[in-house]
Amino acid sequence: MTFEELRLVKPLLDAVRDAGYKTPTPIQQRVIPTVLDERDVLACAQTGTGKTAAFALPILQRLAESRPPRRKDGQRSRRRPIRTLVLAPTRELAIQISESFSTYGQFSKLRHLAVFGGVNKNPQARSLRAGVDILVATPGRLLDHMADGVVKIDTIEILVLDEADRMLDMGFMPDIRRIMKHVPKRRQTLLLSATMPAPIRELAHQILNRPVSVEVTPVSSAAETVEQFAFHVEKNDKPALLASVLDNTAYSRALVFTRTKYGADKVVRHLTRGGVEAAAIHGNKSQNARTRALAGFKSGKIPVLVATDIAARGLDVDDISHVINYDLTNEPETYVHRIGRTGRAGATGTALSFVSRDDHGTLRAIERLTKNQLQPADDMPGYTAPEVAVHAPAPKAAKPSGNGSGRKRSTSRNSGRKNTRRRYRRGRGGQRKASQTSN
Ligand code: AMP
Numbered sequence: 001m002t003f004e005e006l007r008l009v010k011p012l013l014d015a016v017r018d019a020g021y022k023t024p025t026p027i028q029q030r031v032i033p034t035v036l037d038e039r040d041v042l043a044c045a046q047t048g049t050g051k052t053a054a055f056a057l058p059i060l061q062r063l064a065e066s067r068p069p070r071r072k073d074g075q076r077s078r079r080r081p082i083r084t085l086v087l088a089p090t091r092e093l094a095i096q097i098s099e100s101f102s103t104y105g106q107f108s109k110l111r112h113l114a115v116f117g118g119v120n121k122n123p124q125a126r127s128l129r130a131g132v133d134i135l136v137a138t139p140g141r142l143l144d145h146m147a148d149g150v151v152k153i154d155t156i157e158i159l160v161l162d163e164a165d166r167m168l169d170m171g172f173m174p175d176i177r178r179i180m181k182h183v184p185k186r187r188q189t190l191l192l193s194a195t196m197p198a199p200i201r202e203l204a205h206q207i208l209n210r211p212v213s214v215e216v217t218p219v220s221s222a223a224e225t226v227e228q229f230a231f232h233v234e235k236n237d238k239p240a241l242l243a244s245v246l247d248n249t250a251y252s253r254a255l256v257f258t259r260t261k262y263g264a265d266k267v268v269r270h271l272t273r274g275g276v277e278a279a280a281i282h283g284n285k286s287q288n289a290r291t292r293a294l295a296g297f298k299s300g301k302i303p304v305l306v307a308t309d310i311a312a313r314g315l316d317v318d319d320i321s322h323v324i325n326y327d328l329t330n331e332p333e334t335y336v337h338r339i340g341r342t343g344r345a346g347a348t349g350t351a352l353s354f355v356s357r358d359d360h361g362t363l364r365a366i367e368r369l370t371k372n373q374l375q376p377a378d379d380m381p382g383y384t385a386p387e388v389a390v391h392a393p394a395p396k397a398a399k400p401s402g403n404g405s406g407r408k409r410s411t412s413r414n415s416g417r418k419n420t421r422r423r424y425r426r427g428r429g430g431q432r433k434a435s436q437t438s439n
Contacts, residue, residue, distance in 0.1 A: 011107035025050035080131030081155035
């Protein structure tokens, strides 16, 4: 199927071509015509499926093809009324959605804006007063602007709730319900969610009108192109293991997940001390710090990004070669989201999970959900046992610089821990591998 067959108009086809897309993804094939037909949509799809374009393209087309409805008094508003509201759980996702509207809407005259917390309200308020057609917002900041009387959403024709399950996890449901009271009853509504827990199904039932259900790649079957390995490790040895893994693996970009914000900062400090450029993104970082970290990661300047789950949601970075679960997540579905950051668009990727004693039950749950057993660390191609890194401080200067794609730096610090290796290394005769392998 082609984008032309989806009835998209020329400016959008041009934008899609400019973006380098050749064929619509499965969710785009289903959702684009449905939105153009003005039907409600309930889509079960995760990041990486092309879901943003699936709703942004037909919304741009619908708005471009019609004029905003008249006000109740029959007059047209002087300022542009907001015609589409997209609610997103995180600032990062809001920014990415807004960037997608810029990309796909580059040949249209529609204006869009993203508003989110953590930054000064005033510039956002000024832009809102100037009038926008499409508003992308995190729920809390939208309510702030509504309370200030800066924004009215009673003119909405299309409402999108993106990553609804994450909004639920983040405690946004009361905010969503408050916002719902202000949108018109007559509207088109799209609800997208990676998973469909009961409260989301209930919300869908309440706010959608005879929706068309679309499901692409059920979460448990995601990321078949990702090779998954388990490293059994004592909690205290995780920093040394991470340093060693990065030291011995050819990676282009590695995304490291920690359970807590504090943990993320600690990992960054540890890596930085060992000479690895790393940055953290999480909810306690200022918007500027997050944007800087993300830009560095995207440009390749910072090869290792350490993130908590919430901060990583919606992160759209191509070419992440390795996802490292420094802390395993208790939610198997989150595991699938995490590893879905690599191996995107058919590329291969590698996911490494550090499994400590307490994690065995979690690991079993993940393996049950994904119907896949994580491979032992020793089976990872090109991986050299962490002995060198853990036991002897590796000679910094003597290391080869890698094959161009790999980032090799000596990060070893743990010369004092003599017995660490046995705990997470399985078998292989115990030979000491001092040489570096980069594949
Ligand atoms: P999303 O699921 O919206 O986060 O999109 C994931 C990535 O897929 C983004 O980098 C998009 O630019 C990209 N993408 C979206 N649609 C297509 C397509 N039809 N062909 C190739 N890449 C696409």
